Amino acid sequence: MNNKTDLFKANIGKVIVGKDHVVELALCALIANGHVLLEDVPGTGKTVLAKSIAASAGIDFERIQFTPDLLPTDITGLNIVNIKDGEFSFHKGPIFTSILLADEINRATPRTxxxxxxxxxxxxxxxxxxxxxxxxxxxxxxxxNPIETAGTFPLPEAQLDRFMMKLSMGFPSQDEEKKILERAMTGDKLKELNAVVDAGDILEWRQKAFEVKVHEQLLMYITDIVKATRSRFDVAAGVSPRGSIALLRCAQALAFMRGRDYVVPEDIKELAVPVLAHRLSITHTFGKSSSSEDIINKILNEVPVPTEEF
Structure with a gap:
C-alpha cells in the first residue's frame, strides 16, 4: 500500500461516507492527470467530494455553476480596458485554479x-x-443530473472524450446514511478538514505512476478491448486512441496507489467501464450509459485475459 495516498483517501473518508471505491477512482484520475465526470442525482455528495479533495491537498478550489446564459469568458476570463490609461488588462476567470468544480455542466450551451x-x-x-x-x-x-433533461444540452463527443472517467456516487446504504446523519449532528466535517498532502506530492505521484511497468501482453490486452468496441454492430463509434491512453494511465495510477510498480490484468478490468463506457456512441439507444456499461462488460467477458505471471 502507498502510505501517503492512503492518508489522502482516509482524510476524504472523514467527510465522504461509504464511497471508498469512488474516492479511490477519483484520486486515480487525479494522479493520472485526467478529469472526472460525476453523473448522479442531486444531494449524493458530488460537490462535497470535490471540496474534500481540494481541502485534503491544500490546493485552490473554484466552483462554476453552469447555466444557459453562461459565456465562455465567464470561465476563462477576459481583457478589460482601464479607463484611466486606456490599457487592456487580463482578468482571470475561475478556470485558473487547481481543482475546478463544473457544476451541472450540461446546462451550459455547446459554445460555453x-x-x-x-x-x-x-x-x-x-x-x-x-x-x-x-x-x-x-x-x-x-x-x-441524469434524470432531469429539461433545459440541458447533451455533452458533445469531444467533451465527453476529455473526461478520463465517468463515475457515479450512488445512494448510500441505510447504515451509511445513518452515519451521515450522525456526522451531521456533530457539525460540518468539511470545515474541519485539514490538508494532509500538497500539490508537490500529487506531482510526485504522477511521475511515479508514469514509471509503473506495463507488460507488453497487457498493452495488447488494452488494444484488444478497444478494438472490440470499434467492430460491434450496436456501437456507432468506438473508443478513440485517447481512450486507450486513458485506460493505460489509469491502470498505472491504480497500481501505484495500491503499492505496486507493475500493472496486472485486474487493474485494466476494474477500470474499463469507468474509463471507456462514456466514450461509446451507441446505436439506437440514445446514448444511455447503462447500455454502454453493458457493452464494455460483454467485451471484457469475450476478450481473453493474459494469464502470464505478472
Missing amino acids: QAGLLECMEERQVTVDGVTRKLPDPFFVIATQ
Whole structure:
C-alpha cells in the first residue's frame, strides 16, 4: 500500500461516507492527470467530494455553476480596458485554479462547453490570441443530473472524450446514511478538514505512476478491448486512441496507489467501464450509459485475459 495516498483517501473518508471505491477512482484520475465526470442525482455528495479533495491537498478550489446564459469568458476570463490609461488588462476567470468544480455542466450551451476543451486537454487558456498556462495540478470535476433533461444540452463527443472517467456516487446504504446523519449532528466535517498532502506530492505521484511497468501482453490486452468496441454492430463509434491512453494511465495510477510498480490484468478490468463506457456512441439507444456499461462488460467477458505471471 502507498502510505501517503492512503492518508489522502482516509482524510476524504472523514467527510465522504461509504464511497471508498469512488474516492479511490477519483484520486486515480487525479494522479493520472485526467478529469472526472460525476453523473448522479442531486444531494449524493458530488460537490462535497470535490471540496474534500481540494481541502485534503491544500490546493485552490473554484466552483462554476453552469447555466444557459453562461459565456465562455465567464470561465476563462477576459481583457478589460482601464479607463484611466486606456490599457487592456487580463482578468482571470475561475478556470485558473487547481481543482475546478463544473457544476451541472450540461446546462451550459455547446459554445460555453467548448470553452473548456482547450483548458482540459492542453492545460492552457487562449484569450485574444494570448495563451496562458493553467496551474499544475489542474483537475476538473464536472457534474450532471441524469434524470432531469429539461433545459440541458447533451455533452458533445469531444467533451465527453476529455473526461478520463465517468463515475457515479450512488445512494448510500441505510447504515451509511445513518452515519451521515450522525456526522451531521456533530457539525460540518468539511470545515474541519485539514490538508494532509500538497500539490508537490500529487506531482510526485504522477511521475511515479508514469514509471509503473506495463507488460507488453497487457498493452495488447488494452488494444484488444478497444478494438472490440470499434467492430460491434450496436456501437456507432468506438473508443478513440485517447481512450486507450486513458485506460493505460489509469491502470498505472491504480497500481501505484495500491503499492505496486507493475500493472496486472485486474487493474485494466476494474477500470474499463469507468474509463471507456462514456466514450461509446451507441446505436439506437440514445446514448444511455447503462447500455454502454453493458457493452464494455460483454467485451471484457469475450476478450481473453493474459494469464502470464505478472
